[in-house]
Amino acid sequence: MQQGKDPKKRFLKISIIPALIIFLLLAAGALGADGRESAKYIFLFIGDGMGEAQVRTAELYRIGSGAGEPALSTFPVRGSISTHSADAAVTDSAAAGTAMASGYKTNNGVLGMDPSRTKNLTSIAETARDRGMKVGIVTSSFLNDATPAAFYAHRPSRIDYYEIGEQLIDSGFDYFAGGGHLPEQRAQGKSQGSLRTRRKKGDTGCSAPGPGYLPRPARGKKIIAAVCARGHLPYEMDRTAGSPSLAELTKLGIGLLDNPDGFFLIVEGGKMDWACHLNDAAAMVHDMVAFDAAAREALSFAQRHPKETLLVVLADHETGGMSIEEGITAAQLFPVLSAQKESSESFTVKVDRFRKGQQRTFEGMLPLITDSFGLHSLSESELVELRTAFAQSMLPKEQRKRDREYLRRYGPYEPLSVTATRILNRKAGITWSSFGHSGADVPVFAHGAGSAIFAGEYDNTDIARKLMSLLHFP
């Protein structure tokens, strides 16, 4: 007897297939009232400057440390986005943020407006707010920096910090955590800037979350600006016990935003970009690990709401033209990078102090280099590199001849600090080709409700469109 002709079995087959499809759709993500896929809790993690090499370095570092793979390496969906802006092959964070937030390209330096700087572009975060979802932004950079600002501000220039700060207050978003006070604002005599006004409400500076850190961190309260007096969070590797981590600020945000109408939470690892501009792989990797820890907070929320939560982790652009030597292993990379004790920025403070001191000899400086970077065995040519950089670093800044060769070697940074990190990085198999952004495509990782649409290669403007298509209608 032919099985296929048994009417009962045929019925079973016919009815099982649609049921299976519905089950798979349900398993992949929640279906909205109109039957389309949607996500009620959306996390958008933006690693500023996080290219493929940065991700790979963080993977090797974490594995080398014995902590295992980063969370994002376990995400089931992988994609890649092109990043060029409307007017340049290499984007800046304002144009990249605007593209991902609004779905439209703009010129470098422009925030939430079209290239003519006349039309405002609505961000996905504003749409989420208008639909009744709660919205939050966490960053390790400052809150009126380009990436976070692309989700709430509309300004012809990313350096209109004061006005951007005012737009932050007017955004109606529910949670802000990060740095917020800029020297530029003080320089312009605008020290009563919006963010500072918020700070007066009880923030005592950059300390651990909890009473005294946030102005009454209570659910249901509108703008909660958790700003650090320093203007940004410290590099993870320089962070002291009193400062909050990105994961703590993320966890706090989840607790405050969680509500039956859903939320949209943006978390930016902002200082990976800063570290990559400085060609400081160790500072970058520590911030990547902190960024990953923040993503784990979102993952643990997703485990409680698996069918309604979407996590997207991506970068706005790559910074530094970073590359890793072929075949480098976790066992080779980890011991070298973990020997660095402080960020290049923190070491530069020591260089400044040394320049102002009496004994400005290279022999006097060498123990400090060894101590901060663990550079115990240096070749003759490495010593020459360090000596040359040291000679430049000991000159008062205005006396340095910043010719083409100087800029190629050190960019706008402290020669000795850049040279020390570059030597250390080479020993770990990492090289840099610039002090700026590159035009490379950057990775996307997705997990949870509706995540399948983030697979493949597409443009950064598609991020806003894909998120929009999944945005939950309460």
Ligand SMILES: [Zn+2]
């Ligand atoms: Zn940058």
